[in-house]
């Protein structure tokens with residue numbers, strides 16, 4: 356839904372005209388730096404350059420940071436969560452991209468790094484970074500989500516986490532690299548090829564089997580992120596990027612691709628990253644991340660400061676294609692309103708949604724429900740748990756509720 360004058364008036368706009376946003380001139384004129392006074396920082400020459408070589412955010416934004424959970428983190432098996440509740444639009448800045456690594460971040464000298472492609476191929480080849488960058492390149496915007504993102508919400512009493520800690524194993528960047536299909540053309544894969552093995556150059560030697568169809572479709576061998584080289588924690592100098600696939604399969608620090616006929620049954624696709632079902636059997640190779648959305652404002656840190664107009668906002672995404680619709684409920688799921696979607700809507704990418712809203716000072720519960728272009732609808736939490744049980748750990752995509760109290764404090768409705 357696109358916003359127009361009528362929807363604005365019907366929803367928040369009326370209150371905006373009546374109540375207004377912003378203090379009156381009289382109310383704000385007392386402080387020395389406030390209008391009509393000339394602020395202090397206009398009265399002397401500013402610094403010529405703050406960070407001549409490489410810029411950093413304003414010190415006033417110092418609380419917009421990745422966060423970790425104490426106890427989860429060991430010396431090397433690390434995760435940090437993106438502050439999705441403090442970001443605007445859809446792009447995750449490189450310094451805030453969530454991190455998940457199982458054997459620490461290797462210190463790779465790109466001049467000594469190679470990618471070998473071998474196995475069921477006509478010509479096994481070894482590529483330098485320079486070689487990889489000579490091939491025709493592509494740049495695409497896609498989300499990356501750890502398959503364990505939001506797993507805390509499976510439990511009977513969720514951990515009462517904030518949106519950063521419940522949904523922040525999620526990022527969205529412009530990824531640049533060479534299509535894997537281009538490299539597979541170079542080596543010439545044999546007709547019987549069905550799977551490939553991707554291996555990382557970290558101490559975990561993270562290894563996953565990937566269907567050859569994905570490799571020939573939209574897989575990218577990525578060396579850049581949001582315009583600059585990959586960050587070390589994102590796989591510098593090169594990673595596998597599989598749009599829409601679970602985070603784990605996006606092998607960082609990629610050093611080896613082997614072409615074969617069958618999956619290799621590695622640790623990461625047997626003891627981990629399988630979905631344990633209620634009957635005790637496990638579902639293997641659930642690659643695509645399902646349709647999902649979450650409200651990011653209001654949140655634990657930023658909520659309403661007074662009655663009146665606000666924009667409820669959040670993110671929606673699907674590993675299966677484009678987001679078609681996001682509905683928002685402000686009455687705990689009884690009724691739903693269609694939110695505006697920020698365009699362009701990109702396949703396997705975050706989509707920002709917004710709903711004009713007037714807060715009357717009443718407590719309420721806000722939720723969002725996304726639908727993708729294939730008609731897949733994000734399930735209610737209870738329905739998802741009924742279906743997959745509480746043994747499950749990965750691919751949680753239940754509808755998320757946030758309770759807003761009379762004092763505007765936000766809490767996790769699953770607690």
Ligand SMILES: Nc1nc2c(c(=O)[nH]1)N[C@H]1C(S)=C(S)[C@@H](COP(=O)(O)O)O[C@H]1N2
Nearest residue numbers: 453454455456457501555561589602603607
């Ligand atoms: N080589 C290697 N690749 C890896 C991992 C790893 O530990 N080693 N972690 C995986 C997991 S579990 C996830 S969710 C994503 C995280 O990517 P990011 O750290 O760039 O956000 O990388 C995947 N690729």
Ligand SMILES: [Mo]
Nearest residue numbers: 501502602603
């Ligand atoms: Mo992950």
